[in-house]
Amino acid sequence: MADHDHDTHAHGHEAALEPEAPEAHATRRAVLQAAIGMGAGAAVLSTLYVGAGLIPKKEITPDREPIAQGDVLVYSQGPKRGQPINPAELKPGAEMIVAYPMNPESQVVKGAELKNTLLVMKLDPGTLDAETAKLAAEGVVVYSGVCKHLGCVVSNWVADKQLMLCPCHGALYDPKESGKALIVAPKPLGQFPIKLENNRIVIAGEPTRPIGVEAATDDGIRRV
Amino acid sequence: MYQWLDERLDLSRLNTKFLRKAFPVHHSFFLGEITLFAFVVLVLTGIFLTLNYEPSTRPVKIEGYNDPVPAAYASILYIDSLPFGAVLRSLHHWSAHIMIAAAFLHMLRIHLTGAYKKPRELNWLIGIVLLVLAIVTAFTGYALPFDNYALTATGIGYHIGEAAPWLGKAMSAILFAGELEASNTKTIPRLFSIHVLWLPLLLLAMIGAHLLLMVKQKHTQPKYAEKVAPGRILGVPAMPQQAVMMGVLFLVYVAVTTFIAGAFLAHPVEAFGPPTPNTPSVKPDWYFMWIYGILQILPQWDLKILGANFGPQFVGGILVPTLIILGAMAIPFLEPQKEKQRYLELPSQHPRRTSFVLAMLMFYIMATLAGYKIDFLNANPNLSSGTLIAILWVLLIVAPILTYIISYILMKAAYRSREVEIEFTGRASAADD
Ligand code: HEM
Numbered sequence: 275m276a277d278h279d280h281d282t283h284a285h286g287h288e289a290a291l292e293p294e295a296p297e298a299h300a301t302r303r304a305v306l307q308a309a310i311g312m313g314a315g316a317a318v319l320s321t322l323y324v325g326a327g328l329i330p331k332k333e334i335t336p337d338r339e340p341i342a343q344g345d346v347l348v349y350s351q352g353p354k355r356g357q358p359i360n361p362a363e364l365k366p367g368a369e370m371i372v373a374y375p376m377n378p379e380s381q382v383v384k385g386a387e388l389k390n391t392l393l394v395m396k397l398d399p400g401t402l403d404a405e406t407a408k409l410a411a412e413g414v415v416v417y418s419g420v421c422k423h424l425g426c427v428v429s430n431w432v433a434d435k436q437l438m439l440c441p442c443h444g445a446l447y448d449p450k451e452s453g454k455a456l457i458v459a460p461k462p463l464g465q466f467p468i469k470l471e472n473n474r475i476v477i478a479g480e481p482t483r484p485i486g487v488e489a490a491t492d493d494g495i496r497r498v
Numbered sequence: 499m500y501q502w503l504d505e506r507l508d509l510s511r512l513n514t515k516f517l518r519k520a521f522p523v524h525h526s527f528f529l530g531e532i533t534l535f536a537f538v539v540l541v542l543t544g545i546f547l548t549l550n551y552e553p554s555t556r557p558v559k560i561e562g563y564n565d566p567v568p569a570a571y572a573s574i575l576y577i578d579s580l581p582f583g584a585v586l587r588s589l590h591h592w593s594a595h596i597m598i599a600a601a602f603l604h605m606l607r608i609h610l611t612g613a614y615k616k617p618r619e620l621n622w623l624i625g626i627v628l629l630v631l632a633i634v635t636a637f638t639g640y641a642l643p644f645d646n647y648a649l650t651a652t653g654i655g656y657h658i659g660e661a662a663p664w665l666g667k668a669m670s671a672i673l674f675a676g677e678l679e680a681s682n683t684k685t686i687p688r689l690f691s692i693h694v695l696w697l698p699l700l701l702l703a704m705i706g707a708h709l710l711l712m713v714k715q716k717h718t719q720p721k722y723a724e725k726v727a728p729g730r731i732l733g734v735p736a737m738p739q740q741a742v743m744m745g746v747l748f749l750v751y752v753a754v755t756t757f758i759a760g761a762f763l764a765h766p767v768e769a770f771g772p773p774t775p776n777t778p779s780v781k782p783d784w785y786f787m788w789i790y791g792i793l794q795i796l797p798q799w800d801l802k803i804l805g806a807n808f809g810p811q812f813v814g815g816i817l818v819p820t821l822i823i824l825g826a827m828a829i830p831f832l833e834p835q836k837e838k839q840r841y842l843e844l845p846s847q848h849p850r851r852t853s854f855v856l857a858m859l860m861f862y863i864m865a866t867l868a869g870y871k872i873d874f875l876n877a878n879p880n881l882s883s884g885t886l887i888a889i890l891w892v893l894l895i896v897a898p899i900l901t902y903i904i905s906y907i908l909m910k911a912a913y914r915s916r917e918v919e920i921e922f923t924g925r926a927s928a929a930d931d
């Protein structure tokens with residue numbers, strides 16, 4: 275390689291005296307092309323580097339911390355926004371509440387993170403299947419509120435069928451059977467284990483599924 | 499004055515070279531112009547909007563709301579309260595719909611008359627880029643009012659983008675400055691910049707290239723020109739006749755659309771309210787409805803290749819539209835020809851191509867129909883969703899095929915009878931209309 279370089283260099287030198295030497299042209303062209311190529315490459319790389327800066331770093335503020343064991347569920351909206359949900363006040367089978375977790379020590383409501391949205395409802399304990407009942411407390415069940423399909427909040431309650439409905443594309447989830455997805459959504463909603471303490475609903479552990487949009491697999495889908 | 503300018507700028511050359519250029523006239527040629535008018539109106543009304551819109555989600559207290567609302571939301575209410583503010587905002591909104599619809603119809607006109615053939619392949623490609631750019635621009639503007647409906651609808655697009663294998667997450671994060679959620683303060687400034695600066699500039703540049711190419715390559719003309727003046731362009735000069743026509747048409751366009759905007763106010767933000775944890779039931783605009791429909795009837799599956807997921811969201815939301823766009827781009831290259839295309843072709847003389855266009859339109863209509871799946875289910879509680887999905891699938895596949903076959907047979911039959919007529923009378927009746 276080094277030898278070769280030396281060779282072409284020598285040729286280039288002669289070319290100065292003898293302008294017609296074709297190799298000299300070829301060498302000069304190769305050098306220029308290499309320079310242009312490297313320049314273009316550097317430009318593309320630095321553009322990509324600038325472009326990568328367009329993805330902002332996620333700031334974790336106290337109101338964005340993930341759901342943790344011990345968090346107390348509070349109303350996300352309405353007149354009682356920010357107040358703990360009293361399980362005794364829930365009407366069985368008739369309503370579903372969109373809730374946020376609150377850090378019990380700092381009293382910060384962690385509602386800035388969409389993924390922290392939770393769904394709370396009280397059902398007839400007799401209708402829950404064994405798996406679901408294990409994580410429930412006196413019929414109160416808690417699910418992640420983020421639709422598995424394309425990330426909308428599953429905010430509607432279909433009282434006559436006792437199902438959770440996502441208004442975006444009509445995904446239905448069954449809160450009596452571990453959040454099983456009936457249509458549209460690829461996977462069941464994650465259920466949170468909870469306990470009831472001093473008229474409060476408290477998160478007691480990890481959800482049964484990762485939170486948020488997920489890819490499909492066959493588990494938990496009943497094809498209709 | 500004219501002479502002074504002429505001596506310096508050589509205006510007479512401009513005059514003979516460009517302004518006296520003859521433009522063929524046909525009513526269907528106005529579709530491209532309507533697209534252009536819609537763009538001009540979008541820019542003008544958009545400038546008004548930027549002067550009063552606040553691209554921020556900072557919470558502000560305003561009258562009539564117990565809790566603070568995002569500043570962007572509040573500024574839309576403010577715009578609506580300005581004199582003619584609501585009309586101008588509606589005009590902006592409806593013009594976006596009109597631009598996309600007109601560009602689409604313009605594209606159909608180009609396709610049906612064979613105007614995409616050599617030498618106009620490049621302009622066909624630029625045209626498709628323009629249509630896609632127009633749709634993307636509309637999408638990036640959608641979230642700006644930052645009401646509950648807009649945020650939910652845009653969120654679906656965000657998650658579809660995320661479903662693209664490998665690059666999806668990064669692409670979505672760049673477009674929306676991170677995750678799209680009500681509390682992300684960076685999203686609105688990012689979308690604002692893209693919507694009012696980058697995409698309009700890109701559109702402007704591409705429209706310029708589109709029109710330059712059109713002038714350079716000369717417009718196709720109706721067939722009668724071949725009989726009247728073979729080899730020459732039959733039309734009216736750009737200056738002053740064509741310009742006057744366009745000017746009048748533009749004024750008529752502005753008058754009609756302003757009337758529409760005044761009568762039908764667009765996107766009533768106060769009815770949707772600021773973002774809440776409750777999801778409103780959203781329906782996308784008509785130009786996304788077909789994608790939305792396909793997403794609703796695709797079954798769920800799992801396919802992982804090299805760590806990336808190729809799920810139904812990707813297939814319905816990204817792959818199918820991309821394939822259709824690539825297919826449309828290929829059209830001029832599937833029919834190479836030696837001579838340059840100078841005259842319009844009659845749709846009736848190209849039954850295969852015309853039937854194909856009709857079949858694609860039927861596909862679009864059927865996919866749009868699938869977008870109303872939930873409404874069909876709500877209206878018929880006895881209908882199982884499995885049966886409905888099966889019906890929609892059959893419609894989506896069978897209806898376009900039937901459309902093709904029927905229109906092909908009808909056109910062949912009609913065309914043959916006309917050939918006979920030509921033999922008898924020596925001319926085709928109304929063939930060139
Ligand atoms: C979105 C913005 C667009 C604008 C503002 C626009 C504007 C125009 C205008 C004013 C004309 C001349 C008048 C006419 O023939 O209608 C034209 C011609 C043309 N456009 Fe477009 N157009 C757009 C999109 C498209 C699309 C989506 C296509 C196709 C994919 C397309 C392909 C063409 C072609 C091939 C011509 C030459 C027509 C001929 O010579 O007969 N354009 N365009």
Ligand code: FES
Nearest residue numbers: 421423424440443
């Ligand atoms: S996002 Fe919930 S059904 Fe599509």
